[in-house]
Amino acid sequence: MQDAKEEVRARLNIEDVIGEYVQLKRAGRNLKGLSPFTDERTPSFMVSPEKQIWHDFSSGKGGDVFSFVMLVEGMDFRQSLEHLARKAGVDLSLFSRGDGRTAKRRARAAEALELAAKFFQQSLLRTPRALEYVVKKRGLTRQTIQDFMIGFAPDDGSSLVTALTKRGFSKQELADAGLTNRFGGDLYRGRMVVALMDATGRVVGFTGRIIQDEIDAPKYLNTPQTLLFDKSRHIFGLSQAKESIRKSDEVVIVEGNLDVVSSHQAGVRQVVATAGTAITEQHLKTLSRLAGRIKLAFDGDKAGLNATERAIKLSQTIGVELEVVSLPEGSKDPDELIKTQGVEQWKSVITKAMPAVAWVIQQYSQRENLTTAEGKRRFSTASLGLIRSLHDPVEQEHYLQVVAKKTGASIDALKAKMSGITTNKTVLRHSKTKKTAPQKPSDETLDMLLGLAAQEPSVRRWLASVPEEVTDNANTRELLKYLTQNPNATLDPIPENLKNIEEYVKIVQLKFDTRYADWKQDDLPGEMARLVKHVISKHRENKIQQLMSNLRDAETANDESLAQDLRHQLNALIKEKA
Template structure:
């Protein structure tokens, strides 16, 4: 059922599932709340959408969305999978035995077909002078960018792609299922610059084709239809190319056009993605929210772009991300056009992104005549819908005052109007009774020092002199052994520790939540202190074992053994820190 588990995991945002039990508030790239497993008053429960992991410092428990539901509902894995599958609308019967193998095999073939098509399009572009001139001269795309986005060209006539792929062993049914053929079984894309659509890992799952010849009857853009691999409501274009810059800069710019992304990436502003020619969805924002909670939206300045921005606002509230709006200067209809004029102007527009509430209030104030009673009613109703979603009372009052100024209405009147529209407080699910007196909590300090070692390469010397056997449990010993010979701050699980991927992700989340704001010196001293504690604990265990042996030697009258054991105990006493 591994494929079923991954399908359910892909369809559900971990923060949404846990958010039904815990009131979560964003804390950097993670979410934070009170542990549902203890009566703590200070939040120490963290959820990382990026790593798909949760960790509870109060009980030292953690894991993925399945382990949380198992803990919260008192279920075994099968029960948790069935519960989450219903929530994700996943039919588990499709993943049983032969059906599961069939779907996995089919997905593998479709990926291979798309990959082969991408190679074909890349090669075809280099063989066609018209395509080369369009991509490199007219669009001013350089070779590095073309390679990074794997740009290509679909030949004008015939069914060259179909012939190429069938010669490689793909059936016509596979090409149809991959979205590469038209209703007649021929090439879907002809005479177009090809832009591969890639998933977060950089694998090709579909294509966008931009026509490069003058043909008023043909659509400018042609996209892969929905397939087993590609769903436009889930796909974020450019994510694989942008994700590192998103982590580093801690924000992402969302544009409408795929070529806006390509132009921005080439200009050095790489934390830019697009919604692949479709309206913004909750899935898009959840996907981006796993890497950063700061979303800067730059849609076209026409009526359609403004409407799309409006639609994104309530979705952003539901996704739990911070949304700001980028306004392009006059004379630029989209980011690509602005970038061609001035890269500095594009970066300046990004840097001066306007808070979403300010932006929407400005839009509403231009649409309604607030000098009339009807205009005031319409403006305040729309504006209060946005303002009441704000959770911070100071921020809420700030915008209420702004609405009052624009509409020439008293603050008290607006507060009264908003109070009549208040929604009931959200009710959270009760968790099953859970015994938090578990062995894992006894070794929280082991996890803390290992977490430090994974994110701070300056601690390598400390771990090089620490035996991995001092740590309790196979997973901890494996990480300690890795740290003895490897160093360098991690972002993801290294190949050597893939067996313990979930535990490593928990450690990385632990490090981010607890030590992100510490100085290098403080982290070094904390790691040294924790390692001393672990070594002392190990020596105390050795001392207890020797003490037990000493009693046996004294009872048997073995004087030689008694002297040896007493000497060993005295040596340990000197080594153990008080």
Template structure:
């Protein structure tokens, strides 16, 4: 691996790399720009072609091309190595050839499945109408590659087995074997399909929402854990949100796909979503690479409040500044933004802007549940906040 690193450094200078992300201006023998790692008006981020490094006099960020890409894109070293290897035309070898070839094939299966679902949605006018009623614009549906899995036992298998083996299709969790038999059937049937992407934008899993509720099937069905997908390590939308999180210096975390899509559509592109799991340490580590500030915007029902508390603990334990957005009347973010009787986008904007530190939010919840005997809630809240908040 060290030889690959040296090859990349020989082919890519620091100015070559940084100029692809920032607008650089000449400053003597160096270049400068406004630092991407903290908010500033006067440029204090300097790039030195002679030293092949960068340094910020405002926040002390420093390093080479690898540390820059790691910090800017929110990647680990291996991820940065892949990105820079591609830019430099250097082939990166991590695994033995058999493992690498297998993963390439599995990514191909997922990509073709996503295309299959997308094409099927185009044939389903009722589902398209339903998505628009939920507030999704055509551009959002297309950009996020939303699709539809036909209500058929084997339509996806029949499509994929033309180019891939049954073993590959099963390995990525798209099909299941019938109990006591040798035949397979499609895992997702009659569902609106949301592809889940890894940090590099590759399809690695799906979340499927039932369209016709039969009262028996789960409302949402997610891909199982596979060699490509681990739900505790992937945040829905992270691949598209990372630049915006860095720019705005905070992330918004919501619970579901619709919440995320509506938030991005409303202009809050620093939003990511949990896909059928609680916030994990791995999620926090991903977000922390981009910003230590996080706003939790979960459903405002009892379950959502409890989930906010649990998630906040993980964030606080890892030196994150955690705030919680208050949503009215038990709504979720998608409901708020798509509210036809009010300016949903403005209400969402206000909820994010007025998000409270988790301690203050928790005190409010407790005081609402157990009002003080004297009735002076504001005074008690102020005193408690001044004592507890950092």
């Protein structure tokens, strides 16, 4: 797949792709525009056509054309490759190890789905009772119907298959698209259908809702797993919501697809849905690329509680923060809330979202009688099972205090119980002696320093003063080491030894161009000296803070030998600083 990636990259200009999202203006050899990831007023988003790289100084993000599309569209790498390949006119099947049959089947399925969406929309216009349901009962506008490609599947059970067969599609191709039932007839019958789209807006399936009650008929019917539709990855409404998600830096996940439709129509567009409450790690990863805050608007019933618990545990492995949106009493879902109490009430409850762990613990407490020993036991067992899944010891400590307050139990008793009900050694048991890693000098300063050294070999003599441990970033360490050991090497083109961190090297070069393009050559050595001095000073301050913390622990433990050694190290650093 590396060959396919390089072919796509060769056919596309990064400035043309990014220019579809960001208005770029010439700034010397580079291009500049407003960040699509932050709400900035002064342009700090830079693109280098020469290096085919971009960097956003306001958010600290950067990379190549693939990483940009992944972030701005909420895609994974494979999806971004397919998206850009279509744009570049590259047939990925030519780069696959097989004979390209799967790629061709996917392409035919996509074509069938697009035609099906148009068929359903035309059928809606021709069916008065369906229009009455969609427009009058559901209250959907023409624009909403267009945005979500809403249509109607006829009752006869064969209209769609007949229409697509006439267009040259085989039964297998229609099955690949998920449009037929096990008998080969239309899967959707007598239903309002809403298109399921991927992040680019391509139709990958449908969800159908009955418009009148039928005995034993499910209210909703979704496309089964197909070549294009994967329930564990699909996020309904993402293509329509991603711009609002980026701007607001938040996304609200609701249970129903029609909740998303109603919310978008009301003007609250940072809303999406997964398949009911079945949130997966892939869903959270995709959304975390677009927003810093993920809010869950599930029912407060047992299913919603269980789904929130699962989401919290998944979020710990990914490193995202979750909040919970609680609907007012009497509103079963956002759609009903908007219709009965108005969009402002919906906006209000979104704003008042609370941390997911706090919400779950609150739900536990409301389900038990905390005046009894039995109620306290069940409540603490459930709460501690959740708290032990948290990775941050400070966060664990906070929620232990919440449980202690509600039960009247001591922190020590709760820790002992949590230790007994888990097979994993929780980090909390060592939280008193565990040290937070000292803050390193900002990567931005180090990037500027390395960018300067990369472009101006004459200033690399200063690098010998910079200790390797100033950073935990492997890329930064590798470039620092290379430049120190190769004082005269040019980085244009990128040396073979740095090919594995080529993207990072290009980003620090872009940072150099952005900041120092107009500087006089004679001023650069002084700037290098200033940056090195800042990095070393910050590193020394971090070491002093760490030694002081260690000294306090040694004195508390009455370890005089260790304390004496730490005092010597501390005095030496303080003298060095002076």
